[in-house]
Amino acid sequence: MSLDRLFSNLAGYMDQYAVLPILYHFHWMEWDELSFDWCLVCIYGLFAVIVTYAVCLPMERWRPVEHWPDQKAVLTDVFYTLLNRVGVIPVITFLLFYQAQTWFTGWVVDMGFIPPTLDSLVPGLFGHPIITFWIYALILDCADYWRHRLSHSFRAWYALHALHHAQRQMSFWSDDRNHIFDDFITFVWFFVIGLLIGIPPLQFPLLMLGLRFIESFSHANIRMSFGPLEPILVSPRFHRLHHALRAAGRGSCNYAGVFSIWDVIFGTADFSNAYLPTGDAKAPEALATGTYLEQQLCGAKMFFQSLAKSWHALGSRRPT
Amino acid sequence: MITRRTALALPFGLLAPAAYGDTPPPICVVMNSGAASISVIDMNTRQIIATEPAFREPSHWALTPDRKTLYVCDAGGNAFFAFDPVTAAPLGHCTIADPYQLAYSPDGKYLVVNALRLNHVDVYDAASLSLVKRFKAGEMPSHLDFSPDGRWCFSSQQKTNALFSFDVQTLEPRWTVPIGNTPAGVLWLNDKIIVCIMGENGIIEVDPVDGRITRRIETGPGAHNVFYDEDNKILYISNRGPGDTSLAALDPETLEIKRIYKIPGGPDDIEIAPDGKIWIARRFAEAVAILDPVTGEYDSIPVGRSPHGIYLSTCLARKGKLTAEII
Numbered sequence: 001m002s003l004d005r006l007f008s009n010l011a012g013y014m015d016q017y018a019v020l021p022i023l024y025h026f027h028w029m030e031w032d033e034l035s036f037d038w039c040l041v042c043i044y045g046l047f048a049v050i051v052t053y054a055v056c057l058p059m060e061r062w063r064p065v066e067h068w069p070d071q072k073a074v075l076t077d078v079f080y081t082l083l084n085r086v087g088v089i090p091v092i093t094f095l096l097f098y099q100a101q102t103w104f105t106g107w108v109v110d111m112g113f114i115p116p117t118l119d120s121l122v123p124g125l126f127g128h129p130i131i132t133f134w135i136y137a138l139i140l141d142c143a144d145y146w147r148h149r150l151s152h153s154f155r156a157w158y159a160l161h162a163l164h165h166a167q168r169q170m171s172f173w174s175d176d177r178n179h180i181f182d183d184f185i186t187f188v189w190f191f192v193i194g195l196l197i198g199i200p201p202l203q204f205p206l207l208m209l210g211l212r213f214i215e216s217f218s219h220a221n222i223r224m225s226f227g228p229l230e231p232i233l234v235s236p237r238f239h240r241l242h243h244a245l246r247a248a249g250r251g252s253c254n255y256a257g258v259f260s261i262w263d264v265i266f267g268t269a270d271f272s273n274a275y276l277p278t279g280d281a282k283a284p285e286a287l288a289t290g291t292y293l294e295q296q297l298c299g300a301k302m303f304f305q306s307l308a309k310s311w312h313a314l315g316s317r318r319p320t
Numbered sequence: 321m322i323t324r325r326t327a328l329a330l331p332f333g334l335l336a337p338a339a340y341g342d343t344p345p346p347i348c349v350v351m352n353s354g355a356a357s358i359s360v361i362d363m364n365t366r367q368i369i370a371t372e373p374a375f376r377e378p379s380h381w382a383l384t385p386d387r388k389t390l391y392v393c394d395a396g397g398n399a400f401f402a403f404d405p406v407t408a409a410p411l412g413h414c415t416i417a418d419p420y421q422l423a424y425s426p427d428g429k430y431l432v433v434n435a436l437r438l439n440h441v442d443v444y445d446a447a448s449l450s451l452v453k454r455f456k457a458g459e460m461p462s463h464l465d466f467s468p469d470g471r472w473c474f475s476s477q478q479k480t481n482a483l484f485s486f487d488v489q490t491l492e493p494r495w496t497v498p499i500g501n502t503p504a505g506v507l508w509l510n511d512k513i514i515v516c517i518m519g520e521n522g523i524i525e526v527d528p529v530d531g532r533i534t535r536r537i538e539t540g541p542g543a544h545n546v547f548y549d550e551d552n553k554i555l556y557i558s559n560r561g562p563g564d565t566s567l568a569a570l571d572p573e574t575l576e577i578k579r580i581y582k583i584p585g586g587p588d589d590i591e592i593a594p595d596g597k598i599w600i601a602r603r604f605a606e607a608v609a610i611l612d613p614v615t616g617e618y619d620s621i622p623v624g625r626s627p628h629g630i631y632l633s634t635c636l637a638r639k640g641k642l643t644a645e646i647i
Binding site for chain 1 (some may be wrong): 334354356373375376396397399413415416417418436437438439440460469478479501502518519541542560561562563564565586592603604605606625626
């Protein structure tokens, strides 16, 4: 049995015996068509966590950049990962995306326009799903590069993103440590992209997981570069430079998530052969070593304070 | 891509690949909703002979009234995909808003499409595929059927727990009635409407005149779709869960359950082959089951993720109007 089929079967069991009974109990059966997809997301997410753990942990032991006396701060990152990859966040995002996309598409269709998808729009693309997948991957990764770069450019936005940078014990678990408001901005960002080019097809979940693996791997506490592939794929060394103490906030480098080519094209690449300490010296300690809730509350507080500051600064510039 | 008008105007024989030297084998066409693909199976060898791409989410099918084109809906991709109904040779695609389930009116004048995500019941001119009327009768319109005289159309509204009916001649709404938690499959049978009520684990019988519920029958968890085997006079209900899933065989007159076939993996749409075997799309198992209704044993053919609609070219031998639900 292929891996893909095995996961589908597992998702089927999960749906039939765990999720559907809940949906039926609460009279939410209208989601019955979609619950199988939610289960698939969870099963693939769990598989991704297991594979990432199995690959990264031995490598972190083999060639670590840093040795830590204890790893309490990493435990919170584990929670973030499980929440984001296997837990409720993918389902909530899915539901939000579905509702928003449905509402918008309905409105557009009522206006007499049927939104296209990339493969229906570009001649010759239809019938070549692998090529379509890679084009979607490149477009979405480029969009993510700009989202990430902008999050370092606006004070209030960075106040949220600082949670991601505050980790001094950066490991493969750190990829998903984000403020929930920051996750929401990311959701809106990709929602707009999805409206422009259509939602990417989901027929290659394993390839999708491969890309997500690169993102996790790039955070790993591993002394490793990709050699001649450095200008193409984001390596642990390349991404560590982005997380370096000196690169926190504005004026950072290496923003790309998967394909480092965007940093090369847009002039933000730094290929220095250095493994620097990570963290954000200006971030409150709660952001670095607090519990999940402490980090979220601290991030929200910083965000609103930053917004207020920006508002005042804007006001003081207004002519009286 | 072909445009809607071109697709309809072109003689499909010119678009289709070279004809088979011999008689083409009977085929089964499976719409893999989760894999954006359509599997074509040789019914004799039970081997997949082609996998055709779709944009996003192929679901259900309909044959044009002249039986020359098989349309497959792709709701997420906002498209119809056209195929040769004998060979499954692809004939192109055209843009349609969110087609989830569809059926031609008995006189062949209209094509009615349930746009499940967008909450529309859309009536298209069958010849030009231009939109004639859009009903916003409820949320998540799921399945539909017509009265045999073509006067009325019935569409289940999955989220608003209602059955909606409109007059096909005047294109005016007739009524919308509450019928139970999450209705899905709809079928005209013996001057009544049979509707699957997923949340109530069974079917109801509805008076098509006023929408009054006249009977309720429990068939199994998550009763989802309904099919009628006209030759053998058996009504089939696919029960898609939660828990164990099954196919229930009922007497069409008494609605009494005759037999329950345990089919794991969420049976959805079904078709019957000339040898009496029932071909079943197993949504959660990436497979098509071929059930022997006598022994209750079944074989499985692996297909793409989330197989949904299923079409057998052998249905072309049947007389009269061909729909996905009359098998």
